[in-house]
Amino acid sequence: MSGLNSVLDRRRFIRNVIMLGAGILSGVGLPAPVFARGKSRVVLVKTDDRALGVARALAEFDLSGFRGATVALKANYNSADPFPASTHPDTLRALTQGLKDAGAGPMALVERSGMGVTARVLEELGVHDVAREVGFKVVVMDRLGADGYVHHAPLDSHWKKGFLLERHFAEADRVVQTCCLKTHQYGGHFTLSLKNAVGAVAKYDPATGYNYMNELHGSRRQRTLIAEISQVFRNDLIVMDGLRAFVSGGPHAGRQVEPGVIVVGTDPVAVDAVGVAILRLYGTTPEVARGAVFEQEQIARAVELGLGAATPEDIELVPLGPDADNLARRVREELA
Structure with a gap:
């Protein structure tokens, strides 16, 4: 295993040097490497109160870097279907209020729905009400031009023409996302933090009309393409709402279970690996249940790119709340 780790470390180093050089040459700010020395911490809060769960998880992280920082937010509003298809308003409220309490500067929630008209989806799900209450901007990607x-x-x-990332995610001081815990019946297999970043990419090129989502969903490498977005989509904080989950179907409907957990981290590979492990504990689709967690294509490609934890041993689980120790033990067993 030590030989494998050394190879992965070299890959990460080479990739980070290349990406840094690309950022300098293009003048575009790129994300700092998310894989640091030591383990990737993932906090598991067992709770039936998402507001308290999010607050308790955030308390485990140093948020001083958010003080005065501009923040780009990505939630899960692919359709107007209620949680767990879409971000619960209480989760959005707890997360944004927590960032505001930490001293965050201007915040912008940026969204693009894949199964509905974005503006209508956001209105139906009460996003604007939360935005007015907490105080953040809402950006509808459907209305954006090339700039x-x-x-x-x-x-x-493996993207044929690259892709267009919404500008807030490229230029904000901090990028935060909140995702749901669910399977994906249209080729993604599961839709957690890596898949949630797809919503930060343009559907069409406003200048040429090229359809990036047709390319993605028509590709036999769909899960590989999903992971590759996170080469440029940074994650300074990830909040996964797993109070309920789809273990089949998805992303808009499916068989529901109630894990009763909030999962928080900064490493999308570690967070998604933990999410997949939880789905498997409840009996999920053959595609998600097959093989080792780190052999799942989204996760394996992200590891290959050096985007986070490379093995289960790289993940440090921090259980909080009643029965959280038992959940953490079961997750560790599933990861291994």
Whole structure:
């Protein structure tokens, strides 16, 4: 295993040097490496109160870097279907209020729905009410022109033309996302933090009309393409709402279970690995249940790119709340 880790470490180093150079040459700010020395901490809060769960999890992280920082927010508003298809308003409220209490500067929630008209989806799900209450801007990607995006063509990518990342995610001081815990019946297999970043990419190129989502969903490498977005989509904080989950179907409907957990981290690979492990504990689809967690294509490609934890041993689980120790033990067993 030590030989494998050394190879992965070299890959991360080479990738980070290349990405840094690309950022300097293009003048576009790129995310700092999310994989640091030591383990990737993932907090598991067992709770039936999402507001308290989010607050308790955030208390485990140093948020001093958010003080005065501009923040780009990505939630899960692919359709107007209620949680767990979409971000629960209480989760959005607890997360944004927690960031505001930490001293965050201007915050912008940026969204694009894949199964509905974005503006209508946000209105139906009460997003604007939360925005007015807490005090953040809402950006509808459907209304943006070419200047609303930054083109990225990572050197190690299977995207034919690269892709357009919404500008807030490229330029904000901090990027935060909140995702749901669910399977994905249209080729993604599961839709957690790595898949949630797809909503930060333009559906169409406003200048040429090229359809990036047709490319993604028509590709036999769909799960690989999903992971490759996170070469440029940074994650300074990830909040996964797993109070309920879809263990089949998804992303808009499916068989529901109640894990009763809030999962928080900064490493999308670690967070998604833990999410997949939880889905498997409840009996999920053959695609998600098959093989080792780190052999899942989204996760394996993200590991190959050096985007986070490379093995289950790289993840430090921090259980909080009643029966959280038992959940953490079961997750560790599933990861191993």
